[in-house]
Amino acid sequence: MTSAMNLKNCGSVLVTGASRGLGLQIVHSLASGGFSPGKIIATARNPANTQALLPLLKLAASKGGAGGAGGMGIKRAAVINMTSLLGSVELNWGERANNFKWYPYRTSKCALNMVSRCMAADLEPDGILCMALHPGWVRTDMGGSRAPLSPDESISSVLSVIGGLTEKDHGSFLNITGEMLPW
Ligand SMILES: NC(=O)c1ccc[n+]([C@@H]2O[C@H](COP(=O)([O-])OP(=O)(O)OC[C@H]3O[C@@H](n4cnc5c(N)ncnc54)[C@H](OP(=O)(O)O)[C@@H]3O)[C@@H](O)[C@H]2O)c1
Known part of the structure; x- marks a missing residue:
């Protein structure tokens, strides 16, 4: 049995991005994996909605005792x-840098990493755990057919990592083995 x-x-x-x-795959795995949460909210592109959820996140965190006994994690x-x-600046060197000269993609993920840290700092008082997760190289439209992982393999690990998140992972950058990645 995994942490998922x-x-x-x-x-x-x-x-988000559930189309x-x-x-x-996350939606499929959650819905059929024998560990379905109470409710799955799946969104596709609709910018007017993605901050509307903040009050609900705060409410959920407060039920676990924000700032109180309950530690951070998906149960809150x-x-x-x-x-x-x-998106890692530190890993963008040598062979890795030469193989993937994707300036716009790297820049956007580097920015997302910063957003994750900013959110982690902002939402810490509310008891909302925030982190950044690398799903591995996966065979999707984006990852292409040469990627080593199927969506199912990637997401079963992703869900396992998410299920095991605790306070110590707040503000972290992890890969699907749960290992810390350098910013
Ligand atoms: N696949 C990999 O190897 C890999 C590796 C590392 C990280 N990732 C990350 O994992 C995430 C999912 O990647 P994927 O491989 O599943 O990509 P994908 O197959 O290209 O699917 C992208 C999803 O994101 C949605 N999307 C794209 N641009 C959007 C926007 N501007 N606003 C809202 N939704 C948008 C798409 O919706 P539409 O259908 O409406 O276009 C689609 O649902 C991405 O953040 C990617 O960077 C993937």
């Missing part, structure tokens, strides 16, 4: 930003 079973204890899970790729409220190790 902890997702069963979540009242609700919000998945295809990894977002869609958590924001998981799907990033990439290509």
Whole structure:
């Protein structure tokens, strides 16, 4: 049994970008994995909605005792930003830098990493866990057919990491083995 079973204890899970790729796989895995949360909210592009959820996150966190006894984790409220190790400034050197000269993608993920840290600092008083997660190299429209991981393999690890998140992971940048990645 993996830590993903902890997702069963979540009242609700919000998945953005759920129309295809990894977002869609997360919804499939959550809905059929034997560890379905109480409610799955899946969104596709609709910018007018994605901050409307902040009050609900705060409410969920407060039920676990924000600032009180309950530690941070998915049993209260958590924001998981799907990033990439290509957003790591430190890892962008040598062979890795030469193989992936994707300036716009790297820059956007680097910015997302900063957003994750800013959110972590901002939402800490509310008891909302925020972190950035690299899902591995996956065979999706974006990852392409040469990627080593299927969406199912990636997401089963992703959900396991998410299920095991605790206070110590707040503000972190992790890969799907739960290992810390350098910013
Ligand atoms: N696949 C990999 O190897 C890999 C590796 C590292 C990190 N990641 C990250 O994992 C996440 C999912 O990647 P993926 O492989 O599933 O990609 P994908 O197959 O290209 O799917 C992208 C998803 O994001 C949505 N989306 C794209 N641009 C958007 C926007 N501006 N606003 C709202 N939604 C938008 C798409 O919606 P539409 O259908 O409406 O276009 C689609 O649902 C991405 O953040 C990616 O950077 C992937």
